[in-house]
Every structure is written in C-alpha cells, then in structure tokens.
Amino acid sequence: MFFPSRQSFLRVVDVTKRFPGVLALDSVTLELYLSEIHSILGENGSGKSTLAKVIAGIYVPDRGYIEILGKPMKLLSPVDAVNYGIYYIPQNPNLVERLTVVENILIALKSYSAFARVSEVRSLIVEESQKIGSLIDPEAEVSELSYTQRQIVELVKASLLRARVLLVDEVTTYLPTSVREKFYSYLRKLKSENKIVLLITHKVSEAVDVADRITVMRSGRIVKTIEKAEFDVDYVRKLMFGENGYISEPPKNVLLKDLTTENRRAVVKLDRVWVISESRGYALKDIELSVKPGEILGVVGISGSGQRELAEVLVGLRSIRSGRYYVDGLDVTNRGPEAIRAAGIGFISETPLYHNLSGDLSLVENLALATYGKLFLPLKLLTAKTRELMEKYGIISTSPKTPVKVLSGGNIMRFTIARELEFAKKALIVLNPSRSLDEKFKWSFINTIKNISRSTDMSVIYISESLDEVLQVSDTVAVINGGRIVGVFSRESVEREVLEKLMVM
Amino acid sequence: MVKVSIVVTKRSRKSIATSTPVILLLSLLLGLVASYTLIWTFSKLDPISFFSTFYQTLISYTGLLEPLLFLTILGTAISIAFYGSFWNVGAEGQYVFGMLGAIYLVMFSPVSEVFLNGDSAANGVAKLLAVISGGLLGLLWSLIPGALKAYTRVSEVPVMLLMNYIAYSISDYLTAGPWKGRYTYGYIRTDMIPESSRLTVISGLEVLRYEVVIATIAVFAIAYLLIEYTRLGLEIKVLGSNPVALKSSGRNEKKTIILVSAISGFIAGLAGALRLLGYDYRLLYNIGDGKTGFYGYTAILVAWLSFKDLRFVIPSAIIVSALSSFGYRMQMFLKELLPPGVSAFAFSQIFIGTTLVVYSLARITKEYSVKLVVRE
Numbered sequence: 079m080f081f082p083s084r085q086s087f088l089r090v091v092d093v094t095k096r097f098p099g100v101l102a103l104d105s106v107t108l109e110l111y112l113s114e115i116h117s118i119l120g121e122n123g124s125g126k127s128t129l130a131k132v133i134a135g136i137y138v139p140d141r142g143y144i145e146i147l148g149k150p151m152k153l154l155s156p157v158d159a160v161n162y163g164i165y166y167i168p169q170n171p172n173l174v175e176r177l178t179v180v181e182n183i184l185i186a187l188k189s190y191s192a193f194a195r196v197s198e199v200r201s202l203i204v205e206e207s208q209k210i211g212s213l214i215d216p217e218a219e220v221s222e223l224s225y226t227q228r229q230i231v232e233l234v235k236a237s238l239l240r241a242r243v244l245l246v247d248e249v250t251t252y253l254p255t256s257v258r259e260k261f262y263s264y265l266r267k268l269k270s271e272n273k274i275v276l277l278i279t280h281k282v283s284e285a286v287d288v289a290d291r292i293t294v295m296r297s298g299r300i301v302k303t304i305e306k307a308e309f310d311v312d313y314v315r316k317l318m319f320g321e322n323g324y325i326s327e328p329p330k331n332v333l334l335k336d337l338t339t340e341n342r343r344a345v346v347k348l349d350r351v352w353v354i355s356e357s358r359g360y361a362l363k364d365i366e367l368s369v370k371p372g373e374i375l376g377v378v379g380i381s382g383s384g385q386r387e388l389a390e391v392l393v394g395l396r397s398i399r400s401g402r403y404y405v406d407g408l409d410v411t412n413r414g415p416e417a418i419r420a421a422g423i424g425f426i427s428e429t430p431l432y433h434n435l436s437g438d439l440s441l442v443e444n445l446a447l448a449t450y451g452k453l454f455l456p457l458k459l460l461t462a463k464t465r466e467l468m469e470k471y472g473i474i475s476t477s478p479k480t481p482v483k484v485l486s487g488g489n490i491m492r493f494t495i496a497r498e499l500e501f502a503k504k505a506l507i508v509l510n511p512s513r514s515l516d517e518k519f520k521w522s523f524i525n526t527i528k529n530i531s532r533s534t535d536m537s538v539i540y541i542s543e544s545l546d547e548v549l550q551v552s553d554t555v556a557v558i559n560g561g562r563i564v565g566v567f568s569r570e571s572v573e574r575e576v577l578e579k580l581m582v583m
Numbered sequence: 584m585v586k587v588s589i590v591v592t593k594r595s596r597k598s599i600a601t602s603t604p605v606i607l608l609l610s611l612l613l614g615l616v617a618s619y620t621l622i623w624t625f626s627k628l629d630p631i632s633f634f635s636t637f638y639q640t641l642i643s644y645t646g647l648l649e650p651l652l653f654l655t656i657l658g659t660a661i662s663i664a665f666y667g668s669f670w671n672v673g674a675e676g677q678y679v680f681g682m683l684g685a686i687y688l689v690m691f692s693p694v695s696e697v698f699l700n701g702d703s704a705a706n707g708v709a710k711l712l713a714v715i716s717g718g719l720l721g722l723l724w725s726l727i728p729g730a731l732k733a734y735t736r737v738s739e740v741p742v743m744l745l746m747n748y749i750a751y752s753i754s755d756y757l758t759a760g761p762w763k764g765r766y767t768y769g770y771i772r773t774d775m776i777p778e779s780s781r782l783t784v785i786s787g788l789e790v791l792r793y794e795v796v797i798a799t800i801a802v803f804a805i806a807y808l809l810i811e812y813t814r815l816g817l818e819i820k821v822l823g824s825n826p827v828a829l830k831s832s833g834r835n836e837k838k839t840i841i842l843v844s845a846i847s848g849f850i851a852g853l854a855g856a857l858r859l860l861g862y863d864y865r866l867l868y869n870i871g872d873g874k875t876g877f878y879g880y881t882a883i884l885v886a887w888l889s890f891k892d893l894r895f896v897i898p899s900a901i902i903v904s905a906l907s908s909f910g911y912r913m914q915m916f917l918k919e920l921l922p923p924g925v926s927a928f929a930f931s932q933i934f935i936g937t938t939l940v941v942y943s944l945a946r947i948t949k950e951y952s953v954k955l956v957v958r959e
Binding site for chain 2: 434452
C-alpha cells in the first residue's frame with residue numbers, strides 16, 4: 079500500500095489562549111503528520127504546555143480550533159480528545175498511589191468509557207513495560223513504583239486507549255540517562271506504527287536528537303518549524319532564546335563566589351541545606367546561599383528546579399532535613415515562619431492565593447493579617463492604608479472591603495506586592511512574581527525593588543524562571559538546577575550564555 | 584447524538600436573589616411545601632390544618648423563646664468554630680460538661696455553703712462562678728480534640744462524636760454514683776440544687792430567665808466583636824480559609840486551633856451551666872436518652888444554616904426552633920391520621936430535614952450558577 083510521504087492528521091488552527099494577565103498562546107497554527115516525532119521546544123512560559131493541553135482538550139481555546147483529518151473538532155474535555163486518539167502524558171504521572179497498577183489503568187479506561195479485560199490489561203502491562211525495558215509488576219501498588227515506572231504505566235494507558243497522538247510533556251526531565259535512551263527508542267517504535275509523538279521539551283539536545291521536526295516557541299508564539307535537515311544545536315538555540323541568548327561556547331569552569339568572607343554579616347544564610355521532596359529523593363541538595371544587607375540575589379533556573387521549595391524553606395513553610403538556616407545570625411532552622419516573619423522578612427509568591435492571602439477575606443483584612451493591630455484591628459486606619467496602596471500600585475477593586483478572590487490575577491499580585499513591600503523591613507523573598515504581571519508593571523516592580531533595596535539596605539532574594547528579570551534585578555546571580563545551586567556569580571562578571579548553559583545543563 | 588451536560592460556573596457577582604436572607608427564607612418556604620407533600624402522601628392531611636398550625640406556632644412565640652436562646656448560644660459557639668474550620672460537632676458533650684461544672688460548684692464544692700446561708704449578693708457572685716465553671720469544663724472538654732488536631736493532625740470530627748458519648752457516660756456515672764441524690768423517691772438522679780442557686784424567672788414570661796437572656800445577648804455581642812474587630816477573630820477566619828497564609832504571615836497555626844476550640848467549648852459549656860441552673864435543677868440518669876434535648880446537635884444545624892456568617896445565627900435559631908416546635912404540634916394531628924406503626928415523631932423530624940436539604944441545595948446556587956446545556 080502506498081502512503082504519501084506526508085499525511086496530515088491533526089492541525090491546530092489559529093489558536094489563542096489567554097490567562098488572567100498573560101497571553102499564553104497567540105494565534106498558533108501547527109500541523110502534525112502521521113508517523114512523526116514532532117518536538118515543541120521553548121523556554122518556560124513560552125506556551126508549549128498550554129498548546130499541548132489545548133490539543134488534549136484540557137484547555138478550551140479562546141479563539142481558533144483543532145482540525146482532525148481536515149475536519150474542525152470541538153474538544154471540550156480530555157474525554158473528547160481521547161475519543162479522537164489524542165492522549166496527554168503529564169510530567170507528573172496522574173495515578174492513585176494506594177491502588178495497584180492494574181486498578182489504576184482500569185479506572186482510567188473506565189473514565190474514558192473504554193473497557194478491557196483484567197487479564198488483557200495485565201499482560202499488556204508486562205508486554206509494554208518490557209518493550210521500554212523496565213518490567214513492571216501489574217499487581218504492585220503505585221506508591222512502590224519509581225518515577226520511571228509510573229511514566230511507563232502512563233504509556234501503557236495510552237496504548238490501551240489506542241492513542242494515535244501522544245503528547246509527552248517534559249516527561250524525560252526526571253528520567254535517568256539510561257532509561258531516557260530506552261524511552262526514546264520506544265517513541266521511535268510508536269512512530270514506526272504510524273503514530274504521532276508530540277515531544278514537549280525545553281532541552282535543545284533532546285529535540286535535536288529525537289525529533290523529525292522541531293517547532294520553536296517563544297512568548298506564546300511559534301518562532302519557526304524546522305525540518306531535520308536544518309537541525310543544528312546553535313541555530314535552534316538561537317531560535318529559542320533570540321539573538322541575545324545565542325550560546326557559542328559552553329563555559330569552561332564555574333566560578334563560585336565566596337560570600338562568607340565578605341565583611342558584612344549575612345541577613346539570610348542557608349548553610350548546606352537539604353530538603354526532602356514530596357515525590358522522591360531531595361528537592362533541595364546542599365544549598366549554600368547568603369545575602370547581605372542591601373544585596374539583591376537572583377536565583378534563576380528552569381521550572382521545577384527547586385525554586386518553589388527554596389522559597390518555602392526561606393519563609394519557614396518547609397522543614398529542613400539537614401543543614402542550618404540563619405536570619406541575622408540567629409539560627410531559625412525548623413522554627414517555623416513565626417521567627418522568620420518576626421525578623422521582618424517579606425514574601426511575594428507566584429501563587430499569592432495559596433501562600434500569602436485568604437481569598438475569602440477582604441483587602442483590608444488581608445492587609446491587617448500582615449501588619450497592624452495587636453488585640454483590636456484599627457479598621458479605619460487599615461481601610462485608609464488599603465485605599466492608599468490601591469492608588470499607589472494601581473490595584474483595581476470595587477472597594478477595600480471586596481474579597482480578594484474576586485480580583486483578577488494581576489490585581490491580586492499587585493496587592494500582594496504592595497502588602498509585602500509595606501511589611502518587609504529586613505529582607506524580601508520573591509518567587510516568580512511576573513507570571514501574572516503585565517510587562518509594564520513587571521519592570522516598574524523590579525525598579526521599585528532595586529530602589530528600596532538601595533535606599534533602605536533591605537536584602538532581596540529574587541527567585542525566578544526568567545533570566546531576563548534576574549539579570550535586570552540582581553547584584554549576584556545564582557543558578558539552581560535539579561535542586562542544587564550550580565553556580566553563584568557577581569552580575570557584572572558573568573555572561574548570559576554561561577548562566578543559560580548552567581540552567582539547561 | 585444529543586448530549587446534555589450540566590455546566591456549573593462560579594458566580595462572580597452578588598445579587599439579592601442569592602443573598603443569605605433570601606435563600607434562608609426561600610428554603611424555609613420550599614422546605615414547608617416539600618414536607619407537606621411528603622406528609623400528605625402518607626396521611627392525606629389537609630393543607631389548612633398544616634399551614635395554620637405553622638402560623639399558630641409562630642404567633643404563640645413564647646414556646647419558641649426558650650429553645651431560641653439556647654440554640655443561639657450554642658449556635659454561636661459552633662459558628663465561631665466553623666469560622667476556623669474547627670468542625671465542632673462536640674458541643675453536645677461540652678454542654679453536658681457545662682452542666683457538670685455548674686452542679687459541682689453549686690452542690691459539691693466549698694462554694695455550695697454560700698447558697699445555704701449567704702446573702703443575695705454572695706449568691707449572685709456564686710451563681711456567676713457556677714456559670715463560669717460550667718464554661719471552663721466545656722472548654723477543657725473541647726481542648727482535647729483541639730490539641731489533638733493542632734499537634735497530631737487527628738480530625739476533630741470523629742473524636743468529638745465519640746467524646747459526646749463519653750460525656751454522657753461520665754455524667755451518668757456521677758449521677759448514679761458519687762452525686763446520687765438522697766431525696767429522689769427511688770429514682771436515679773441528683774438532688775435538686777438549692778432554691779437560692781437557681782436563675783431568676785421573669786414574671787409574666789415564665790419560660791425565660793433573666794440571666795439566660797443577658798448571657799445570650801452578651802455571648803452573641805462578644806462573639807461578633809471578636810470575629811469582626813479583633814486580630815484573633817481575623818486569625819480564626821484565615822485559619823478557616825487558608826491556613827498556609829496564616830502560617831506564612833508569621834502566625835502560629837497550632838495556637839489558633841487551640842484557641843478556637845477553647846472559645847467554642849467555653850461558650851457551649853456556659854449554655855449547659857445556664858440550662859442546669861435555670862431549668863433542669865438536677866442531673867438525670869441516662870442523660871443521653873434525650874434529656875439534654877439534643878440541643879448540642881440541633882445547634883450544629885443552626886450554625887450550618889448561618890454558615891460562616893455570625894449575623895445569621897439568630898434568624899437560623901428562630902427557624903430551627905420554629906420548625907422543631909411546629910413538629911411537636913403536628914404530632915397531635917398526625918397521631919390520628921398516620922397508619923399504625925408509623926411514628927409521629929419521625930414525621931416531626933421531616934420538617935427540619937427537608938428544610939436543611941433544600942437549604943443545602945440553595946446554597947450551591949449562592950456560589951455557583953447551574954445551567955443545563957444541550958448540544959448535538
């Protein structure tokens with residue numbers, strides 16, 4: 079039988095998706111051919127996961143549609159997508175810990191109204207897992223499985239659901255190198271079975287090695303789709319980071335700046351801190367960081383490198399397994415947030431409704447939570463102060479008494495920033511603040527931080543996925559990768575490409 | 584193929600139609616209609632007797648006043664706990680402990696001397712002490728699940744449900760053992776507390792006691808101040824809505840859990856003490872057999888109806904007392920009309936149950952709009 083060399087199966091047509099404050103996808107059009115491994119490559123926040131989730135029916139696009147075999151389709155849920163043979167494999171496997179592998183798969187099949195016999199499922203698990211090279215016991219409880227094995231269970235699920243389009247979202251991030259190779263050859267096998275693999279990744283090398291075509295995304299747009307013949311690591315990197323981010327040579331050695339020998343005492347200091355991860359192993363490994371009065375330390379890394387955990391440790395929400403944490407020379411290791419907060423350390427989180435605020439309560443009450451009033455709340459003063467902050471930071475809310483959850487994401491972020499800048503006296507921990515901020519406010523926020531730090535000697539730890547922001551704000555830059563600080567540099571002495579290399583290493 | 588799907592979206596704007604008082608009244612009306620329909624299918628009771636009895640219940644309000652006051656105090660106790668997501672289903676046990684605290688002070692402690700030969704001023708102080716000791720015992724009883732939750736993350740709900748039975752048993756043990764009365768005509772119960780220790784009957788409104796009325800107003804007012812105007816109140820609300828934010832703003836979550844359990848237990852204990860000094864005058868054996876009136880449980884309903892808004896505790900208490908009182912009145916009619924073997928008491932519970940179900944459903948429409956969408 080003759081197959082045309084390229085048979086289009088699925089097309090993403092002019093898709094736009096907006097989240098509060100962010101344009102995640104901006105008129106994206108993409109065509110997928112049968113029997114290809116297609117890589118979507120981009121930095122964090124470039125929109126690649128959003129695109130995959132639109133294809134998988136998890137997000138419904140604001141504009142545009144998905145076309146399958148030339149027919150426009152409405153994918154309103156993952157169930158719809160599975161009916162068309164599209165299956166999404168998330169970075170963190172979606173399994174019930176307390177059930178066995180077989181039970182998990184049966185649940186999944188049931189929720190997609192597909193049925194299979196238990197014996198069939200059992201033998202398929204054995205068969206598929208052998209193909210990937212890591213035998214899985216179908217009767218094992220998921221909680222006993224390693225991360226790799228869990229991902230294999232997801233692949234078996236996809237196979238049982240007769241998936242023709244597999245969306246693989248950053249799955250290899252946590253896989254050990256040996257397994258990764260087997261995983262790639264499994265993907266190639268799927269390809270030979272006339273299936274489509276969409277490999278979502280931020281690793282240039284992975285895309286170049288495995289894919290047949292690469293689509294590079296930046297800030298919600300497709301930069302270019304390139305064919306295998308054009309693959310060249312430097313060229314692809316250039317597309318991914320833009321002209322400025324072009325890396326010519328990998329750094330020869332990493333200079334670790336010794337902060338302990340400086341004269342002024344550190345305001346915040348982590349001494350060989352190890353922190354357990356929720357899934358497996360350590361989320362933070364042997365972290366050494368310190369920041370002096372008036373210093374802004376930027377900590378940059380690709381999403382999931384341990385930034386969130388680092389912020390939670392610094393605020394006292396997460397316990398330290400080993401190592402010490404000092405604030406102003408005082409040992410606050412595992413003493414909870416009380417002592418840290420009392421020292422005047424503010425916190426601006428990427429998820430303020432989780433970390434900072436109570437959504438059910440008003441702006442006034444949320445301001446009160448962090449600031450004034452020992453026994454009674456000075457409500458008049460607080461209301462006036464809230465109005466003042468609303469004015470100063472351009473927070474749009476019908477009244478200071480409005481519940482915070484009604485506000486838009488950007489306004490909630492602005493309010494959090496306003497409150498914490500009001501509160502923080504000694505140091506400020508900032509975690510990915512720009513996710514829900516618009517471009518203009520983001521830079522003015524960064525300037526504000528710089529000014530405050532200069533004029534009041536406040537220290538700042540600015541943890542971010544955005545290298546641009548970190549380079550803009552920091553005096554000192556640390557790179558975090560896989561839960562480790564892999565380099566600390568003074569801002570003046572470091573090249574952008576050195577940092578980039580360390581981030582994706 | 585035609586697909587029908589239910590689309591639930593969160594409401595972003597408030598409207599009068601979905602405000603708490605409207606939903607409260609609407610569910611009362613719908614609850615009445617629904618329970619009438621249910622009762623009609625079994626008894627063919629005519630609507631006039633049904634609705635006129637309800638009207639009678641409302642206008643002869645004196646019968647409602649006594650449960651109203653106790654349900655307000657207990658409802659306030661539970662409501663405060665709900666603000667902090669401390670699900671106080673143990674108010675019944677704390678109420679019983681309040682009774683124990685009061686009767687101990689009045690009859691078995693050194694203070695009991697005061698009531699036998701003290702002047703009225705000394706009596707007044709001793710009565711106040713008795714009420715407070717009831718509150719303190721309620722507090723202690725509530726502190727157990729509070730501390731367990733704070734320090735070991737054990738859920739307070741099953742602990743408290745079981746502790747209610749333990750409270751009944753402790754009361755029964757005391758009533759039948761060390762505190763057993765001598766002048767009880769052979770019944771197992773304690774002796775009556777001295778006349779001088781009893782609360783003051785309001786002449787003209789014999790169902791009421793001055794002290795209970797004052798205590799209800801005071802408890803409600805202080806609770807309202809606490810929740811709306813104090814830092815502790817704010818922290819309780821944050822504990823209930825986002826404990827992570829409470830911690831990261833440098834507050835002690837454990838301390839707040841313990842405080843909220845203590846406050847709630849103290850108020851429930853006060854109610855028990857007031858009950859004993861104002862109405863019961865003694866402890867009866869088998870107290871778990873309805874001798875508490877199950878106020879501690881009924882008050883959960885009051886708190887639930889006014890969910891996280893203290894201002895609606897009183898209207899909810901009115902509705903619940905009206906419904907239960909209505910239920911008792913209806914038993915008279917129903918006894919005649921029901922087929923043999925069907926309990927009239929069970930039917931009287933239908934009013935409360937149906938209203939609660941309707942209210943719970945109506946609450947969903949307060950936060951969410953529910954639409955049916957048909958597509959091909």
